[in-house]
Amino acid sequence: xxxxxxxxRLAERLIRVSCRRLPADQRAExxxxxxxxxxxxxxxxxxxxxxxxxxxxxxxxxxxxxTTRRLSRAAGWSRxxxxxxxxxxxxxxxxxxxxxxxxxxxxxxxVIIFTSVSLLRAFPHPHGWTVVLILALAAAFAVCCLADxxxxxxxxxxPKWAWALICVGQIPGGGIIYLSVxxxxxxxxxxxxxxxxx
Amino acid sequence: xxxxxxxxxxxRVLTADPAARHYGYDxxxxxxxxxxxxxxxxxxxxxxxxxxAEWETQRPDAGGRPPRKYYRLTAEGARVARLELAQAxxxxxxxxxxxxxxxxxxxx
Numbered sequence: 001x002x003x004x005x006x007x008x009r010l011a012e013r014l015i016r017v018s019c020r021r022l023p024a025d026q027r028a029e030x031x032x033x034x035x036x037x038x039x040x041x042x043x044x045x046x047x048x049x050x051x052x053x054x055x056x057x058x059x060x061x062x063x064x065x066x067t068t069r070r071l072s073r074a075a076g077w078s079r080x081x082x083x084x085x086x087x088x089x090x091x092x093x094x095x096x097x098x099x100x101x102x103x104x105x106x107x108x109x110x111v112i113i114f115t116s117v118s119l120l121r122a123f124p125h126p127h128g129w130t131v132v133l134i135l136a137l138a139a140a141f142a143v144c145c146l147a148d149x150x151x152x153x154x155x156x157x158x159p160k161w162a163w164a165l166i167c168v169g170q171i172p173g174g175g176i177i178y179l180s181v182x183x184x185x186x187x188x189x190x191x192x193x194x195x196x197x198x
Numbered sequence: 199x200x201x202x203x204x205x206x207x208x209x210r211v212l213t214a215d216p217a218a219r220h221y222g223y224d225x226x227x228x229x230x231x232x233x234x235x236x237x238x239x240x241x242x243x244x245x246x247x248x249x250x251a252e253w254e255t256q257r258p259d260a261g262g263r264p265p266r267k268y269y270r271l272t273a274e275g276a277r278v279a280r281l282e283l284a285q286a287x288x289x290x291x292x293x294x295x296x297x298x299x300x301x302x303x304x305x306x
Binding site for chain 2: 032033034035036037039040041044059060061062063064065066067070071074
C-alpha cells in the first residue's frame with residue numbers, strides 16, 4: 001500500500017491541470033467528479049495485480065485530459081486565449097518591416113558564417129565542419145522554437161519564459177517537447193467555418 | 199445525433215436497466231470504453247437532455263470517500279436510445295442480408 005497514495009496524488013494532479021481548460025463555472029464540479037472516481041479505480045479488486053490498477057488510474061486521468069481538450073474545443077474556447085482576434089491575423093507580423101527583418105536575418109547569418117570559417121581556419125580539426133554544421137542546425141532549431149514561443153499569443157501548461165528556458169536548456173529535446181506539448185496548434189483552435197489566416 | 203459504435207455500447211449499457219444509475223467508472227467498465235471517449239459523450243448526452251447527472255448523497259458508511267456523480271437516462275433519453283438501437287439493429291440485419299450494401303457506418 002505504498003504506491004497507491006502517490007499514484008492517486010499524481011492522477012489527481014493531472015486531472016486538476018486538465019480541468020483548467022474548462023470554463024470557471026464547470027471547473028470545480030468536473031474536477032470533483034473525476035477525482036472521486038480515482039479511489040474506486042485504485043481499490044477495484046477485480047483488477048489485479050495492483051500495478052494494473054495504478055496504470056488504469058493514470059490512463060483514466062490521461063483520458064480526462066483528452067476529455068477536457070475535446071470539451072473545450074467543442075465549445076470553442078481555450079484557457080489562455082479566449083479572444084479569437086489573433087487567429088484571424090490581427091496581431092501577426094506587419095508586412096511593412098519585412099525588408100528590414102530580411103536584412104537583419106542576412107546580417108546575422110553572415111556574421112555566423114564568417115565567425116565559424118575564421119574559427120576553423122584558426123583551429124583546424126578533422127571533424128570541424130561536421131561540428132559546425134550540427135551546432136548550426138541545433139542553434140537554428142532552438143531559435144525557431146524561441147521565435148515560435150515569442151510570436152505565439154498563448155502557450156499551454158507553462159508560462160512563456162519557462163518554455164523558453166526549456167527550449168534553450170535542452171537542445172533539441174526541449175524544443176521537441178515544446179512543439180508537441182506546449183504549442184497551441186492554430187489549425188484545430190480555429191473556430192469552425194472561419195478561413196485560415198495566410 | 200449520429201449513432202457511433204462507442205455511443206451504441208453506452209446506450210446498450212444504459213438501456214439494460216433504464217432506472218439504474220451508473221458512475222463514470224462503472225460505465226467505462228461495462229461499455230469497455232476509455233474515459234477520453236466516455237466523458238465527452240456523456241457531456242453531449244447530458245446537454246441534449248437524454249441523460250441526467252446527480253451527485254451521490256454522502257453516506258456515513260462511505261468511510262471518507264468523496265461523493266461521486268452518477269448518470270441515468272431521462273425518460274426522453276430512454277425512448278430515443280431504444281429507437282436508435284432498434285434502428286441500428288435493423289440496419290445491421292439489412293447489411294448482413296445484402297452483401298453489396300456497405301456496412302453500417304462505413305459511409306457518411
